[in-house]
Amino acid sequence: MFEEGYLRPDYITVEEGGANRFSSLPRDPAYYRAYRPPQPEVAKAQRQPVKYGFWFAAVHAMVYAASERDRRVAFATVLPGPLTNP
Structure with missing residues (x-):
């Protein structure tokens, strides 16, 4: 399942089991409060903005x-009922 940046902005998150309710991420807030990420030994890479961001996706979603x-x-009259994807 692809999700646009719910872990980090400007990244795509891929989860094997799914996103949101089906995510395998811990749901307990104490886990995240206690978590201390490892400190990198090298300098962080510069953040590069996404060329087509939120508004691009929002407009295309509305058009769709x-x-x-x-x-x-x-x-x-030709297709009564919703189309489903197998």
């Missing part, structure tokens, strides 16, 4: 949702 709505209206 609108086109899906229009498809359902246009083909309501």
Whole structure:
């Protein structure tokens, strides 16, 4: 499962079991409060911004949702019910 940056901004997170509810990350807040990351021995790499960020994804999501709505209206008599992905 891909998720856009819920661990670090400008990164894509890949989890084997899924994201959000299906994530294998600990849910106990005490785990994160007690966690101390190892200190790197080398200097951190410079952060490079993502070329197409939130607004790009948001606009494309809205365009997709609108086109899906229009498809359902246009083909309501041909395809009754939602299309599912196997």
